[in-house]
Amino acid sequence: MSANIDNTPHLSTAEVARLAGIHKDTLLRWLRAGSVQEPRRDRHGWRHFSTAEAERIRLFAKSADASLPTQPSLQSDIPHLGNLDRIDWDFAGAKTNYLTHSIHPYPAKFIPQIPNALIQELSGVGDTIGDIFCGSGTTLVEALTLKRHAVGIDANPLACLISKVKTTALSEEDARLLASLADEIRTMGEAIDRNASSPLLNVDIFKSKSWRPSYDKLEFWFQPDVIEELAEIKERCNALTSKNSRDLALVAFSAIIVAVSKQDSDTRYVRREKGILPGETCKRFARTLDQTLRVAAEFTELAEPRFNCKIVEASLLQAPDVPQLDLMVCSPPYPNAYSYHLYHMTRMLWLEMDQPKFKKEEIGSHRKYSSKAKTAATVDTFRTEFNAIFEWLKDKLKPGGFACFVVGDSTLRGERINNADLISAAGAGAGFKEVARLTRNMQATKKAFNPAIGKIKTEDILILENRAGE
Known part of the structure; x- marks a missing residue:
């Protein structure tokens, strides 16, 4: 049990269902049907039951009028508009x-x-x-x-790829492959950064032999060093052995493209110089992939395979x-x-x-x-x-x-x-x-x-x- 902003104790839907000895989905059906009174909701949309409301639901569950199944039903109820x-x-x-x-x-x-x-x-x-x-x-x-x-x-097609990744449970093996890729690209970015910041070493600028879009305005929208790093990242994403891991890696790759391009922002299609430093594209991808992996793991724990x-x-x-x-x-x-x-043009080119x-x-x-x-x-x-x-x-x-x-x-x-x-x-x-x-x-x-x-x-x-x- 927690408390509202006004310090009044409240219970969640799951807590009230446990108190009443019913399944949470049964309580949700009663709420939709108007069989029990709706509680207030917080600013995030979650229901907050007072202890008095919870007690009324417990008593309702014990009554003969509450003889509804306590397991989730696969039949839709008539909604209560x-x-x-x-x-x-x-x-x-x-x-x-x-x-x-x-x-x-x-x-x-x-x-x-x-x-x-x-x-x-x-x-x-x-x-x-x-x-x-x-x-x-x-x-x-x-x-x-x-x-x-x-x-x-x-x-x-990009929307479909993003939706697919957001709604796909991640296997432990895929998570391992992706974490390894993030470490690999991060290490590469750090090496590019070190070499670029140490001119006395006389090291050549990083060049990738990997594919890049055949587009006459590619350098209009991307710095030359960014193009090389993006090409190498995409090649390594495509080398992953499972489709789910490849898709997730490519979505993380797509997510950074506007940020490392010369497009002003995600909602302004104008060009400006950003001065992306050597190695930063790789390091940004690694950070984005780490974050994507973390939230994909949270979704995997919550989603049910059925x-x-x-x-x-x-x-x-x-x-x-x-x-x-x-x-x-x-x-x-x-x-x-x-x-x-237009918003997705450079992303769709690279993908x-x-x-x-x-x-x-x-x-x-x-x-x-x-x-x-x-x-x-x-x-x-x-x-x-x-x-x-x-x-x-x-x-x-x-x-x-x-x-x-x-x-x-x-x-x-x-x-x-x-x-x-x-x-x-x-x-x-x-x-x-x-x-x-x-x-x-x-x-x-x-x-x-x-x-x-x-x-x-x-x-x-x-x-x-x-x-x-x-």
């Missing part, structure tokens, strides 16, 4: 980089507390949770840790084949907000991914919408794309299942666009009914490629129910 109004969706000050959520920079991802709360309230243990714009896998990680199956879809994750690299406009979903939670791209193909193909398929791209050409995307483009997405989704989401969209407004040619309205209308055309719309304040640190987006301070959590066929 009223509980959603009791949640403080701002989650101000909440820690958002726990577990594998801290792996790899990724723009515009939503905080994990949002899908966590939606999954808890709108699904049951064993359900299949989908994210049709899975990005770096935030929803997928939360689904697995909440004992659900997960399905993620994204047209971005719950699996499927990741599909595809455009939604191609109607990909995926398992049936019980709940869908996503943060879709906003029109004119980000250009992921040998098809960036031009993704550029054509990307929905909501800032470059498509900000173009002055006659073929520039418009609000009608976004509407048409979502009409097609809902026609596909109505057959993939179970009847009565909920589709949740965390979406903000955007600005297009000086006009503010209410994207929640656009998505709701597109859903209605395919048989989806809006059942809830919640507004939350966004964190002040959120950045965008399009400065107009940075001025928008709130976003909506739009919940639609699949009533197609009624």
